[in-house]
Structures are given as structure tokens and as C-alpha cells.
Amino acid sequence: MEGKPVRESVSEYCELALPTDANGLGNVLGGKVMHLVDLAAAMAGMRHARRPIVTASVDSFHFLHPVHIGDLVLLHSSVNRVFRTSMEVGVKVMTENLMTGLLVHTCSAYLTFVALDSEGKATPVPPVIPETEDEIRRFREAGERREYRLAMRNRLRR
Ligand SMILES: CC(C)(COP(=O)(O)OP(=O)(O)OC[C@H]1O[C@@H](n2cnc3c(N)ncnc32)[C@H](O)[C@@H]1OP(=O)(O)O)[C@@H](O)C(=O)NCCC(=O)NCCS
Numbered sequence: 001m002e003g004k005p006v007r008e009s010v011s012e013y014c015e016l017a018l019p020t021d022a023n024g025l026g027n028v029l030g031g032k033v034m035h036l037v038d039l040a041a042a043m044a045g046m047r048h049a050r051r052p053i054v055t056a057s058v059d060s061f062h063f064l065h066p067v068h069i070g071d072l073v074l075l076h077s078s079v080n081r082v083f084r085t086s087m088e089v090g091v092k093v094m095t096e097n098l099m100t101g102l103l104v105h106t107c108s109a110y111l112t113f114v115a116l117d118s119e120g121k122a123t124p125v126p127p128v129i130p131e132t133e134d135e136i137r138r139f140r141e142a143g144e145r146r147e148y149r150l151a152m153r154n155r156l157r158r
Contacts, residue, residue, distance in 0.1 A: 001124060001125075001126045001127065002126060003126055003127040003128065003129040004048060004126050004127075004128060004129065005128070005129045005131055006078050006079060006080075006128055006129065006130055006131065006132075006135045007078075007131070008047060008048065009044040009045070009047045009048040009077075009078050009079040009089075009128070010044065010047075010076075010077070010078045011040060011043040011044040011047060011076075011077045011078070012040075012074070012075070012076055012077075013036065013039060013040040013043060013074075013075045013077070014072055014073060014074045014075065015036060015072075015073050016070070016071075016072055016073075017032075017067055017068065017069050017070060017071045017072070017073055018069065019069055021069070022069055025066075026068075026069060027066040027067060027068055027069070028066070028067035028068070028069065028071075028073070030061070030063055033063070033067060033073065033093060033106065033107065034058075034061060036073060036075055036093070037058075037061075037075065037091045037093060037107075037109050037111070038055055038058070038111065039075075040075035040076075040077040040091050041055075041077050041089040041090075041091045041109075041111040041113070042055070042089075042113065043077060044077035044078050044079055044089050044091075045079065045087060045089050045111075045113040048079045048082070048087065048125065048126070048128060049087070049113075049115045049125045049126070051115050051116070051117075051123070052115070052116050053113040053114060053115050053116065054113065054114055054116060055111055055112070055113055056086060056112045056113060056114045057111070057112045057149055057153065058109060058110075058111045058112075059109060059110040059111070059145060059149060060109075061107055061109055062107060063106065063107050064104075064105060064106060064107060065095065065104050065105075065106050067095050067106055068095075068097070070098065070099075071095045071096060071097055071098065072095070072096040072098055073093060073094075073095055073106070074093070074094045074095070074096060074103075075091055075092070075093050075094075076091070076092045076094070077089055077090065077091040077092075078090060078135075079128045080110070080128075080135075080138040080139060080141075080142040081128060081130075081138070081139045081142035081143065081146075082125045082126065082127050082128045083146060084124055084125075085114050085115055085122035085123055085124055085125060086112050086113065086114045086115075086122070086125070087112070087113055087115075087125050087128070088110055088111070088112055088142040088145065088146065089110070089111050089112075089113060090108065090109075090110055090138060090142075091108065091109050091110075091111065092105070092108045093105075093106040093107045093108065093109075094106060110142070110145055112146075112149065
């Protein structure tokens, strides 16, 4: 299968934080941001695989700052590495205060998606070709993360 450069999967998604997204403190619910992360990651994964994919796992979430209602949530995603039928997608979430223009890094996450064939079975994905220094680093680090996450999955399956 012919490889594709990471840049072909790069995706951007943004959404304004609305009052309906709020928790009891008046900030955005963590689950809302997690939903946006899943969407943004799926966009990059589908751009790469060009077929249906499902979320197999999401690595840990660490929220570095609250997101305020009225802020713009900006998500940047791309495929870090393809294994065989699965691929790791990285998402970086930034929040922009539209009154001041201040941009803060809210969280980053790594998600694994599995591509499915027409019968719903896992099917191979084209390799991804990292080109830039950052892409090469993410590709290498994705291999280390995979070992840890598959060990966690195996522990849960017991
Ligand atoms: C993800 C899923 C397709 C894996 O199916 P499976 O029968 O376990 O398939 P396999 O064991 O053959 O694994 C297929 C690939 O998924 C990877 N994988 C499976 N579980 C994983 C996990 N928890 N984390 C990371 N990768 C995982 C395997 O490493 C393998 O990747 P590779 O081919 O690149 O080496 C299946 O568990 C599933 O459908 N889960 C539900 C997905 C879903 O509905 N998500 C939305 C939840 S609401």
C-alpha cells in the first residue's frame, strides 16, 4: 500500500463555547472538550484512511486551563503513525479569548482509530510518511505510546 504524507491528514476544527456547554461552575464541561477532540481526531484519521474508522482508545486527558463560555476552542489534528489496521492521531486544543486574542494550550490527546472494511472487520491503512522534524519525533513517540496502551488493553481484557 502506498504511503501518504502526514500533511494530507492535517485537520482544523473550531467551535465557540456556548452556555449549553457549561458545567455548574460556568466553564465548559470536560466531556464537551473530549467530544470535540474525538471529532477532530476522526477527521484526520478519515482523511488519511479514506474509509470508516472507529475510536479504539483515547490516552489520558490533562486539562491545563478551564475553557470559558464565549471562548473559541481550536483543535488541530494529524495522524502520527500507522501500525497495521490502527493509527495514532494527535490532537492539540488551544483556546482563544475572543476579547483579548489570548491563546492558551488547553489540552493535548492521542487517540487510536481502527479502520473497518465493508464487513466491519479491521483492515489495513496506508502507511503515513513523516516529513518534518516534529512529525518524525511524533512518529517515534507513537511507537512508545502503543506499547503502553496495548499493555493496558491486555490488562483490562483479563
Ligand atoms: C477497536 C476494535 C475494532 C478492535 O477490534 P479487535 O477485534 O480487538 O481487533 P484486533 O485485536 O485484531 O486489533 C485490530 C487493531 O486494533 C488495535 N487495537 C485494538 N484495541 C486497541 C486499543 N484499546 N488501543 C489501541 N489499539 C487497539 C490493535 O493493536 C490492532 O492494530 P494493528 O492492526 O495496527 O496492529 C474493536 O474492539 C471495536 O470495535 N471496539 C469498539 C469501537 C467503537 O465502537 N468505538 C466507539 C465507542 S462508543
